[in-house]
Amino acid sequence: MGRRLLLVFMIDALGFRVARESGSFEFLEAPDGPVASVCGYSSACIPSLLTGRPPVDHGHWGMYLRDPERSPFRRYRPLIRILAGALGCDYLTRRILVRALWHAGIRGYCSLYQIPLRLLPQFDLCEKHDLYAPGGVVPFETPFDAAERLGLPWKAWAWRTPEAERRAQLAAAIDAGRAAMLFLYSPEFDGVGHAAGTRSEAARACLRETAGFVAAMLARAERTYDEVRLLVFGDHGMADVVGVHDLQRPLEALGLRSPEEVLYFIDSTMVRVWSFRAGVRERVEALLAEARCGRILTDEECADLGVLFPDRRYGETIFLADPGQIFVPSFMGDSAPRGMHGYHPADIDSNTILLGNFAHGPVRSIMDIGPLLTRELEAVAAHG
Numbered sequence: 001m002g003r004r005l006l007l008v009f010m011i012d013a014l015g016f017r018v019a020r021e022s023g024s025f026e027f028l029e030a031p032d033g034p035v036a037s038v039c040g041y042s043s044a045c046i047p048s049l050l051t052g053r054p055p056v057d058h059g060h061w062g063m064y065l066r067d068p069e070r071s072p073f074r075r076y077r078p079l080i081r082i083l084a085g086a087l088g089c090d091y092l093t094r095r096i097l098v099r100a101l102w103h104a105g106i107r108g109y110c111s112l113y114q115i116p117l118r119l120l121p122q123f124d125l126c127e128k129h130d131l132y133a134p135g136g137v138v139p140f141e142t143p144f145d146a147a148e149r150l151g152l153p154w155k156a157w158a159w160r161t162p163e164a165e166r167r168a169q170l171a172a173a174i175d176a177g178r179a180a181m182l183f184l185y186s187p188e189f190d191g192v193g194h195a196a197g198t199r200s201e202a203a204r205a206c207l208r209e210t211a212g213f214v215a216a217m218l219a220r221a222e223r224t225y226d227e228v229r230l231l232v233f234g235d236h237g238m239a240d241v242v243g244v245h246d247l248q249r250p251l252e253a254l255g256l257r258s259p260e261e262v263l264y265f266i267d268s269t270m271v272r273v274w275s276f277r278a279g280v281r282e283r284v285e286a287l288l289a290e291a292r293c294g295r296i297l298t299d300e301e302c303a304d305l306g307v308l309f310p311d312r313r314y315g316e317t318i319f320l321a322d323p324g325q326i327f328v329p330s331f332m333g334d335s336a337p338r339g340m341h342g343y344h345p346a347d348i349d350s351n352t353i354l355l356g357n358f359a360h361g362p363v364r365s366i367m368d369i370g371p372l373l374t375r376e377l378e379a380v381a382a383h384g
């Protein structure tokens with residue numbers, strides 16, 4: 001019986017261009033060329049990658065969606081009003097709310113960033129479950145669900161475990177030789193790209209180091225297993241930031257009451273707006289149309305991108321930044337990163353790459369990756 005390991009590294013923001021330019025992964029093949037991502041941030045890309053479905057199917061797009069009824073922050077309105085509003089304890093309130101999310105049973109990746117606290121009760125989070133555990137994107141099957149269904153031993157490490165620890169645990173699991181799939185997600189390169197830009201020495205060094213680790217784990221696994229099938233990919237790429245724009249001030253200058261008349265969520269590369277009074281939507285859209293750093297997506301475009309939600313829970317008006325342009329301040333923070341993602345997937349820097357050491361079916365989109373992992377697991381199970 002040949003014992004085969006599926007060894008998987010998901011490197012957040014591993015763009016096609018940077019991976020190629022760095023030359024660090026030349027020991028692997030990338031026969032598919034650029035792999036298209038989906039419109040959105042990792043909160044959308046990773047569920048799409050794992051399930052093979054567009055955001056409109058699995059429901060995950062922005063980290064936050066409008067749903068005041070189901071908002072986990074709804075019951076904390078008095079706390080927000082008194083502690084943050086009257087007493088000005090913003091930091092303490094945020095700490096309490098983060099803990100409240102855990103108590104509300106939310107196990108997905110989330111952060112309060114710099115979202116205005118008084119607006120939080122308007123929003124719900126899309127990622128309720130741990131994506132790297134079975135049932136992460138119910139009712140759709142991820143490779144982790146597939147491994148469970150097939151009765152194959154597997155392990156996955158993601159953002160919850162620090163990098164050094166997850167690397168050590170992966171090495172130990174390889175040496176133990178019991179798993180059919182070992183999956184490691186690393187956000188390190190994404191962090192370096194944001195901080196230093198994709199063409200920085202820091203980014204190149206991070207990729208070199210990451211590739212060295214991947215090569216070492218492959219060699220290590222080949223000592224224990226008869227066959228190691230390795231895949232390395234990102235969930236999206238990253239573009240270098242070339243322009244910074246403040247849309248918050250002009251939006252506030254419209255003098256509309258929020259959340260009574262208008263509600264907006266300012267992401268780094270997207271402004272999503274809901275309007276609740278006649279004429280408001282037109283005023284907001286006129287303002288956005290004047291901003292020379294992006295454009296309002298039509299419903300047709302949103303449908304093509306798989307992000308047209310019939311109930312508009314992610315926004316009625318979607319303003320998407322042009323590649324390299326970002327909004328600062330935003331609900332994400334008030335300093336500008338050097339690199340950003342979350343642009344139109346047609347932009348060349350949105351593409352990721354799929355590197356591997358074995359022949360497989362064509363991969364054109366991140367939505368082909370989860371199904372590929374599942375097929376590989378099914379092949380392992382069939383050869384038992």
Ligand SMILES: [Zn+2]
Nearest residue numbers: 013190194341
């Ligand atoms: Zn990122």
